[in-house]
Amino acid sequence: xxxxxxxxxxxxxxxxxxxxxxxxxxxxxxxxxxxxxxxxxxxxxxxxxxxxxxxxxxxxxxxxxxxxxxxxxxxxxxxxxxxxxxxxxxxxxxxxxxxxxxxxxxxxxxxxxxxxxxxxxxxxxxxxxxxxxxxxxxxxxxxxxxxxxxxxxxxxxxxxxxxxxxxxxxxxxxxxxxxxxxxxxxxxxxxxxxxxxxxxxxxxxxxxxxxxxx
Numbered sequence: 001x002x003x004x005x006x007x008x009x010x011x012x013x014x015x016x017x018x019x020x021x022x023x024x025x026x027x028x029x030x031x032x033x034x035x036x037x038x039x040x041x042x043x044x045x046x047x048x049x050x051x052x053x054x055x056x057x058x059x060x061x062x063x064x065x066x067x068x069x070x071x072x073x074x075x076x077x078x079x080x081x082x083x084x085x086x087x088x089x090x091x092x093x094x095x096x097x098x099x100x101x102x103x104x105x106x107x108x109x110x111x112x113x114x115x116x117x118x119x120x121x122x123x124x125x126x127x128x129x130x131x132x133x134x135x136x137x138x139x140x141x142x143x144x145x146x147x148x149x150x151x152x153x154x155x156x157x158x159x160x161x162x163x164x165x166x167x168x169x170x171x172x173x174x175x176x177x178x179x180x181x182x183x184x185x186x187x188x189x190x191x192x193x194x195x196x197x198x199x200x201x202x203x204x205x206x207x208x209x210x211x212x213x214x
């Protein structure tokens with residue numbers, strides 16, 4: 001991969017065009033760069049260590065209570081690990097809408113509604129915060145305008161931890177109710193699985209904290 005080709009792909013790349021971003025990412029990987037350097041080149045900022053902990057953990061195999069976006073996650077997956085995917089997933093439309101409304105936002109995950117009647121939430125980084133070395137995250141309902149994004153935590157893993165802890169609490173409360181029987185009832189296996197997912201997030205938090213201390 002020549003410098004001229006990489007420079008051309010860099011000039012052509014736009015977050016509004018997923019294919020152009022994946023072409024640049026693949027070219028950068030071919031030059032020998034790793035995921036951290038590739039994301040820095042693609043976005044012009046350093047991403048928090050939690051991003052790479054999640055990618056190294058398997059991302060879509062982690063069974064977390066979240067649906068990951070295409071950017072930046074696919075760009076952080078080297079070709080020898082199956083990335084970046086040629087075709088974006090169904091999150092693409094939401095990503096592009098928010099990008100058009102506020103280019104400073106980087107959508108990360110869709111978190112499912114916690115209760116009936118509530119909307120799913122989108123959790124994002126901001127480029128400005130990343131430039132300042134902060135992993136602050138912002139959230140808004142999926143159908144909300146970008147200007148409704150509110151600060152919701154210091155990191156994505158913090159939000160994922162809170163979501164899983166709340167899921168455990170809700171399941172335990174439901175299991176204790178006298179009405180918890182028959183079809184659709186919460187059983188011990190479901191609660192145990194929720195605890196396992198919570199512990200998985202805690203492991204990721206410990207991993208991220210350990211890497212930052214290196």
